[in-house]
Amino acid sequence: MKLINIKGDTYYIKGGTNTGIVKLDNSSALVIDPGLGGMRPRKIMELLENNHMDVKYIINTHEHEDHYEGCNQIKQSNKGIHILSSKEAKKFIDDSCKFADYILGGKSNRFLIPKVCKEKDNLIEVDTIVNEGEIVLNNKKIEIIKLTGHSEGSIGILTEDKVLFVGDLFVGANILSKFELLLMYDVKSYFESINKIKNIDFDYMILGHGKEIYSKKESELLIESHINAINKYITQVKELLKLPVTVDNILKSIINNNNLSCDYKEYYFFRSSILSIISYLCDLNLVDYSIEKGEMLYYSKKA
Template sequence: MVLNKINRNTYYIDNSTNIGVYTFKNKNCLLIDTGINNGQARRADNVLSENGLHPKYIINTHNHLDHCGGNIYFQTTYPGIEVYASKKERIYIENPELRDIILFSAYPIKELGTCKKTFTVDFIPDYGINKIGDEKIEIVPLPGHSIEQIGVVTPDRVCFLGDSIFSENIIGKYSLPYLFNIEKSIETLNNLKEIDADYFLISHIDRVINKDELIKLVDLNISNINKNIEMILEILGEPQTKESLLQSIIILNDLPLNFNQYYIYFSSVSAFISYLSDKNQIAHSIENGEVYYYCK
């Protein structure tokens, strides 16, 4: 991990989930996301210390553990640090077991590795301009990947996008993305083109991108969603259970698979089914104790 300068007072720490850093004149800093666990957070803190920076604020883009799992380390190490998250994401951050309850549709099986830590959120920022540490920090709505994900724009015209958009490498490896709400995901992707910033950082990418690169990546992400829709509709030319639909998608796309990934994919398939049902493109029936989905 190193501290990479983006523009003026805005930096990021490269990580499997990038950590945004905005520095203030007094050497306090704002973190955008905190990594997945204490280990990542500690290494990030070492980078901050080497650069004379003191974490004072945290904004979590959303509730997924790789974005907020380091909160406890920073809250323990720096008493009084202020944590910000959107209203709905706060519920999941403060009750992390809800993430796996949603994936498993009940009390989750232990193999999902349910997080038992408690994360406290102090403030819910407004959409638009917020005053944090005497600086104007803009919060933009980015729902879709999660229920109420947010993006952060610093005074240096740098926008941190969380998981609202995926890099070419991620799409190449995981062509079925994790999306909570397809309609909102598409809406958010189109809205990204209108964000007034010059530099953009995605959570899972190895570099900062500019506006032109962002626009191309938006088109790629929307195209990938549409490819998944077309594939699902083709498979549902014959009635399928949700499980058999997912099986076909995994096989056709040669998706990497383990126990956790199966349930993440399963949740994504549910999101596509909800979307296509809302669009009146598919219907369902119940036969022999199973629910089947099919094209209208």
């Protein structure tokens, strides 16, 4: 594990989930997305200690456990550490079982419940809600940018060094080639967040998942590839809606037609994204529904 300098006082630590580090003054630091629990939070603390940094704040870009699960282990070293997130993300971080219930559409089960939910001694509580705009931590300015779409509570963090942490709004090019069907809470908001990124003044962009550091110029191709991926699946869903069809049959066709592999959790992530696409089309007044013989059927509205 290495502390990699991006620019000025902004660093990151590579991992399954990348962790941002901002040096706030001579000795204190902000951690962005500590990642999963276990060995990683302990190693992060050791690494920062070796670099003479004490964690004062943790900001979570959103409410998925692979980004926030390690919060409590870090806070155990110093109860004065403040954990921050958006208002929407706080609901899920404070109640770690809630997201699994949301994805399943009812009470979750042992196949989907995250480890952080099972470990009652690892309860996490967000101390401070952050809204879009500028905040100051130990005299260091941090800009919070609302980037909903992937999740309800997603935010981006822009440092004084013009380094932008975007959470899971984007994934690395190698990951996108394998998992084109992105997890989307709100398709319309996803597009709006992508367009917002284009107008932000940043020098480097760090993703929640991916090995590359993207310059502003390099991010253009990544942004375009995400737009294409989303539109690809919108087009496929619209094609399947030409005849009345259930959500699960749409999902079945999407998985088979695109050779997507998935486990239990990923299946419900895919299903959630399909429902988000259908809702997006419903809001555009392009889709209607009927209930026939106990089945909910969606279909394209005739022009």
